[in-house]
Amino acid sequence: MRLYKKQIIGSTGKIRSRREAEKAVVALRGLINVDVGNPQTICDLDAHYRVRELTLEKKAFGTIDTHRLLFKRYIGPRWGHLRLSAVRTVEVEEWLYSLPLAPASKAKLRGLLSVLYNHAIRHEWFTFNPISRVKTSQKRLRDKDVLTPDEFQQLVQLLSVRDRAMVLLIGSTGLRRSEMITLTWSDINVRTMEVNVLRSCVRNRIGKTKTESSCRPVPLHPLVLNALLEWREQSPYPTELDFLFPSVQLKGSRPLSPDSILEKSIRPALAKIGVVGKQIGWHSCRHSLATNLRFLGVDIKVAQELIRHSSCRATLDVYTRAVDQQKREASLKIIELMLSLEIKKFQHPRRS
Incomplete structure (x- = not known):
């Protein structure tokens, strides 16, 4: 396995002060003394997580299958080869935004990446979770249809x-x-x-x-x-x-x-x-x-x-939504409360 003696954290155009440089190397400090057998890339981390946590004794079969599918189709090809310290919050946000998926599916991808980093933190291979600040929306593209x-x-x-x-x-x-x-x-x-x-x-x-x-x-x-x-x-x-x-x-x-x-x-x-x-x-x-x-x-x-x-x-x-009749009745009640005089005028207009 290749060992890195130095690594570029950014250009002087992006990092203009000592304080910014120190913040940029926080992630690297957690990896200074890692053992050779510890995960170095996202793929390595996922492999370790599958062996230790993603088992039928600890997870449901559907959870295991969904994890494997999402990692193989989306996360692995884009992030799998990167070192743990190379993943940036904003880059993950931009990647999720570019995917032609429903908001709920994007939220699942974010959750999966976050779970992997929490696994690394738990085993003391990393010091913070860069996915914790990734913003995603779970707003439905349309309301769920129901039968009356x-x-x-x-x-x-x-x-x-x-x-x-x-x-x-x-x-x-x-x-x-x-x-x-x-x-x-x-x-x-x-x-x-x-x-x-x-x-x-x-x-x-x-x-x-x-x-x-x-x-x-x-x-x-x-x-x-x-x-x-x-x-x-x-x-x-x-x-x-x-x-x-x-x-x-x-x-x-x-x-x-x-x-x-x-x-x-x-x-x-x-x-x-x-x-x-x-x-x-x-x-x-x-x-x-x-x-x-x-x-x-x-x-x-x-x-x-x-x-x-x-x-x-x-x-x-998730599972309830206002019924149209209930919304109409609520609207009538609030108008009657706030505009009672106007309603009387409307019901009994003056004759010219």
């Missing part, structure tokens, strides 16, 4: 027994699609009318749920429970250890593909009832549930427990 109660009711009336049971289940409980497809009949507690969420399927791999908060029983409405039991009577795989929604082609050994049901059954049914211009997927049912809970005035803590978020903030910021 009327649209949801019309949809379930057009579906088969199996698809109706799926939509009623996910629409009334807020289950993630990865959680729904791994349910077995043993997870349905008929006596207590609850469904136990114990596992999930990400990229065809069955494993743990997304978070610890996800492993909570979810209540079932009698109507939803009856729809599930009706489907169980027709299902070719109705035993306790069988999947609720198994793949017939794979003889029940694996759950069916939810994307296939979405394309072949649910979206055509939505088109029949006139739902156009909305991007509806399985996760839309989760957003719809949270929005409807807010419309009904359900306490935010109760909504959090039902949707199984780790915190109320996620329930408020």
Whole structure:
């Protein structure tokens, strides 16, 4: 491995004082006495992080797979060859801004780089995290589409027994699609009318749920429970250890593909009832549930427990949005409060 005895930190045009020079070498001081086997580049650091932290014992499979994909496609080609001290905050910001990605994806890339530098700091190979000051936006490019109660009711009336049971289940409980497809009949507690969420399927791999908060029983409405039991009577795989929604082609050994049901059954049914211009997927049912809970005035803590978020903030910021009627009513009330006299004049204009 090549050892550097000196390194240029910048030109006199950029560094004009001793104080600025000292600030520029802060990052280098943490690397003066590093051992030969310690990570020198971003690629070296990522390799060490994968071995020590990115394991199935510590991370979910989806997290591991996403990390590897983002590093291979974006971070590695641009930053992998650079030494840890060569990465600059502003350069990372400019790079993220130039990428043709959604704000949320850019935030994930920033988070991944930050995690790597925190790993280096934890092992005392570096003294500060240059990514901590990188500015990114997670603002959505568009609001998430949801189904109104009327649209949801019309949809379930057009579906088969199996698809109706799926939509009623996910629409009334807020289950993630990865959680729904791994349910077995043993997870349905008929006596207590609850469904136990114990596992999930990400990229065809069955494993743990997304978070610890996800492993909570979810209540079932009698109507939803009856729809599930009706489907169980027709299902070719109705035993306790069988999947609720198994793949017939794979003889029940694996759950069916939810994307296939979405394309072949649910979206055509939505088109029949006139739902156009909305991007509806399985996760839309989760957003719809949270929005409807807010419309009904359900306490935010109760909504959090039902949707199984780790915190109320996620329930408020991500999964709820103001309903048009609520916004209109709020607007009317504030105008009535602030401009009561003007409203009276408007309602009873003077006759000329």
